[in-house]
Amino acid sequence: MKQPDATRLVDVAAAAGVSLATASRAMTGGTGVSDELAEHVRAIAERLGYVPNLHARGLAGGLVSSIGLVVHEIGDPYFAEIASGVLHRASLAGQSVQITHADRDPRSELTQVNALMMQRVGSIIIAGSGYTDPALEAPLGDALAQYRTRGGRVAVIGRHHLDVDAVLPDNHAAGVSVATHLTGLGHRRIGVIAGPLGLNTVSDRLDGLRSVFDSTGVHVTVVSHSFTREGGIDGTNALLDRGSPVTAMVALNDAMALGVLRALRQRGMRVPEDVSVAGFDDIAVVSDVAPALTTARIPMAEMGAQAVALILRAEADEPRRISMGHELIVRASTAAPPD
Amino acid sequence: MKQPDATRLVDVAAAAGVSLATASRAMTGGTGVSDELAEHVRAIAERLGYVPNLHARGLAGGLVSSIGLVVHEIGDPYFAEIASGVLHRASLAGQSVQITHADRDPRSELTQVNALMMQRVGSIIIAGSGYTDPALEAPLGDALAQYRTRGGRVAVIGRHHLDVDAVLPDNHAAGVSVATHLTGLGHRRIGVIAGPLGLNTVSDRLDGLRSVFDSTGVHVTVVSHSFTREGGIDGTNALLDRGSPVTAMVALNDAMALGVLRALRQRGMRVPEDVSVAGFDDIAVVSDVAPALTTARIPMAEMGAQAVALILRAEADEPRRISMGHELIVRASTAAPPD
DNA sequence: CTGAAAGCGCTTACAG
DNA sequence: CTGAAAGCGCTTACAG
Numbered sequence: 001m002k003q004p005d006a007t008r009l010v011d012v013a014a015a016a017g018v019s020l021a022t023a024s025r026a027m028t029g030g031t032g033v034s035d036e037l038a039e040h041v042r043a044i045a046e047r048l049g050y051v052p053n054l055h056a057r058g059l060a061g062g063l064v065s066s067i068g069l070v071v072h073e074i075g076d077p078y079f080a081e082i083a084s085g086v087l088h089r090a091s092l093a094g095q096s097v098q099i100t101h102a103d104r105d106p107r108s109e110l111t112q113v114n115a116l117m118m119q120r121v122g123s124i125i126i127a128g129s130g131y132t133d134p135a136l137e138a139p140l141g142d143a144l145a146q147y148r149t150r151g152g153r154v155a156v157i158g159r160h161h162l163d164v165d166a167v168l169p170d171n172h173a174a175g176v177s178v179a180t181h182l183t184g185l186g187h188r189r190i191g192v193i194a195g196p197l198g199l200n201t202v203s204d205r206l207d208g209l210r211s212v213f214d215s216t217g218v219h220v221t222v223v224s225h226s227f228t229r230e231g232g233i234d235g236t237n238a239l240l241d242r243g244s245p246v247t248a249m250v251a252l253n254d255a256m257a258l259g260v261l262r263a264l265r266q267r268g269m270r271v272p273e274d275v276s277v278a279g280f281d282d283i284a285v286v287s288d289v290a291p292a293l294t295t296a297r298i299p300m301a302e303m304g305a306q307a308v309a310l311i312l313r314a315e316a317d318e319p320r321r322i323s324m325g326h327e328l329i330v331r332a333s334t335a336a337p338p339d
Numbered sequence: 340m341k342q343p344d345a346t347r348l349v350d351v352a353a354a355a356g357v358s359l360a361t362a363s364r365a366m367t368g369g370t371g372v373s374d375e376l377a378e379h380v381r382a383i384a385e386r387l388g389y390v391p392n393l394h395a396r397g398l399a400g401g402l403v404s405s406i407g408l409v410v411h412e413i414g415d416p417y418f419a420e421i422a423s424g425v426l427h428r429a430s431l432a433g434q435s436v437q438i439t440h441a442d443r444d445p446r447s448e449l450t451q452v453n454a455l456m457m458q459r460v461g462s463i464i465i466a467g468s469g470y471t472d473p474a475l476e477a478p479l480g481d482a483l484a485q486y487r488t489r490g491g492r493v494a495v496i497g498r499h500h501l502d503v504d505a506v507l508p509d510n511h512a513a514g515v516s517v518a519t520h521l522t523g524l525g526h527r528r529i530g531v532i533a534g535p536l537g538l539n540t541v542s543d544r545l546d547g548l549r550s551v552f553d554s555t556g557v558h559v560t561v562v563s564h565s566f567t568r569e570g571g572i573d574g575t576n577a578l579l580d581r582g583s584p585v586t587a588m589v590a591l592n593d594a595m596a597l598g599v600l601r602a603l604r605q606r607g608m609r610v611p612e613d614v615s616v617a618g619f620d621d622i623a624v625v626s627d628v629a630p631a632l633t634t635a636r637i638p639m640a641e642m643g644a645q646a647v648a649l650i651l652r653a654e655a656d657e658p659r660r661i662s663m664g665h666e667l668i669v670r671a672s673t674a675a676p677p678d
Numbered sequence: 679c680t681g682a683a684a685g686c687g688c689t690t691a692c693a694g
Numbered sequence: 695c696t697g698a699a700a701g702c703g704c705t706t707a708c709a710g
Contacts, residue, residue, distance in 0.1 A: 021680070021682080025679095054457065055395075058704090059392070229627075262627060359689095359697085360690080367688095373695060392688070395688035396689075398704085399688040690700090693698085
């Protein structure tokens with residue numbers, strides 16, 4: 001367990017002929033050392049292959065420079081792409097990233113955040129939707145508030161009832177875009193395959209859709225299932241079994257849209273001839289499915305990168321909000337309704 | 340930065356009426372405490388909301404219980420699925436996971452591993468292919484050897500020239516399965532869209548294919564491009580522009596296969612009527628593309644979980660090898676060649 | 679600008 | 695089985 005050979009800061013200090021304190025200041029870029037001396041110390045450190053012990057650093061100073069990223073499930077392309085953006089941006093800043101699964105459960109989220117805090121990570125990024133019910137986020141909010149008083153930095157991706165820096169996806173507007181596209185094509189009976197209505201992501205996208213549908217006299221049927229490919233299959237079957245005649249279906253994320261496509265195929269319904277299908281996110285694969293999916297692109301990797309940018313800056317008086325745009329990507333899965 | 344309120348182990352010890360040493364033993368499950376006393380201490384700790392400071396622990400004891408996972412790119416479904424398996428299994432064991440990008444570059448890999456070591460993570464899992472050239476892995480091997488003498492645990496996923504525990508995907512056999520499937524269908528002119536030939540994953544799969552093709556008198560054309568969807572597109576165009584008439588194409592991973600499908604579509608060639616296509620991995624999406632892809636399934640998530648299982652066990656005298664199976668998933672993208 | 683010293687919160691020999 | 699004490703490698707007031 002011991003590493004008698006590891007060179008420590010004292011060794012560097014001795015070799016450089018300075019005190020431990022000075023060596024420390026030189027290495028951490030702290031103020032109060034002449035540039036030449038600092039340069040000298042760093043050269044010695046380099047030559048000796050000095051590697052700082054982050055645990056000692058963490059113990060002595062408090063929080064350590066690393067990021068805790070809480071995702072729903074890293075195997076989900078939506079989160080994998082966010083994580084990719086986080087990792088790239090973090091590595092530029094020399095910060096390490098620890099990833100944990102929250103399984104889209106408020107309690108689990110709290111558990112993970114507590115674990116991250118106990119590890120003294122310097123910042124925490126929570127990716128994944130907030131909940132429409134503020135009460136569900138209250139415990140998390142308390143934990144985070146306490147963490148922030150200790151100097152911890154926090155950023156969330158998505159709309160939360162949390163008083164922290166946030167990167168906001170354009171969910172409502174994306175809903176409007178998708179709805180406008182569909183109504184513009186002439187659809188008047190539309191089915192919406194939603195995820196859990198308690199998620200802000202779902203709620204915001206749905207509201208965006210509805211704002212257009214309602215003012216266009218579109219007949220909307222909404223079914224809510226799990227926010228996954230399986231949920232898309234179940235939702236489609238539920239909707240169709242119910243006998244609701246629709247000419248278009250909107251899945252509230254691409255994972256569900258993939259399920260919709262699959263269910264439709266199994267039922268022998270053609271897309272877009274019999275029914276149009278649209279999704280949200282533009283995860284990498286949806287341009288390769290058949291037919292290629294029309295979807296509202298959310299810049300996942302960029303959101304991850306922006307979240308890192310937020311936590312890298314000092315906390316402001318007011319929580320910062322970075323709004324991201326979206327882009328409607330029209331592909332082959334949507335067309336005018338059948339006559 | 341300070342947290343004057345955090346309850347420390349001394350506080351727990353005081354409240355429990357025992358010494359710091361005893362409290363420590365009780366909390367870490369160390370031997371040498373009566374069960375009752377240990378139980379008592381833990382109850383007090385629980386009540387006080389005691390959370391151990393891992394940095395103090397790491398400083399005092401050496402390595403800390405957390406896992407460093409090195410992947411090529413977390414946005415790539417292959418690695419995202421491996422990571423998912425790692426995260427699930429690790430959370431069961433109460434270990435945190437830190438993920439870093441290595442960008443499929445030996446030097447970057449070494450840099451990442453060094454960073455992980457300097458953070459005193461207790462174990463390191465390297466996912467991603469090894470290199471056919473042993474020299475490329477030598478520096479990494481040295482770093483890892485040193486790390487292991489300090490008590491660090493190491494496991495790799497995939498074949499490496501590294502003397503450590505390994506989870507081995509069934510690449511050669513998977514190649515045999517794909518080749519057998521294709522020759523069985525009657526294909527005699529086959530194109531292989533390979534990734535970099537210096538990667539063991541590529542080399543092993545190719546060898547597997549060749550062992551069958553060679554003994555069946557199949558005419559094989561191999562092109563090598565980047566191990567991505569783009570590489571699949573480029574490879575397909577290169578192969579076809581060269582005028583090599585093939586009735587089937589094998590991409591050495593599903594990402595490339597997606598590119599092949601796309602390139603073929605753009606050229607107006609039908610799959611499988613004009614040309615059959617097969618891949619490797621069975622990443623989640625390939626069952627949804629059109630036509631659904633025939634592929635050799637590699638159990639990514641399971642490999643990740645197995646790697647964690649390996650590092651959780653103490654090091655053995657001889658490196659352990661866990662061989663994973665594969666499964667040929669025949670879907671719509673392969674059929675008999677056109678007459 | 680530089681140094682001596684205290685302290686961060688644990689674990690682990692070393693003694694009983 | 696239990697305790698007193700040293701030590702892990704840093705950072706940061708506190709002095710000069």
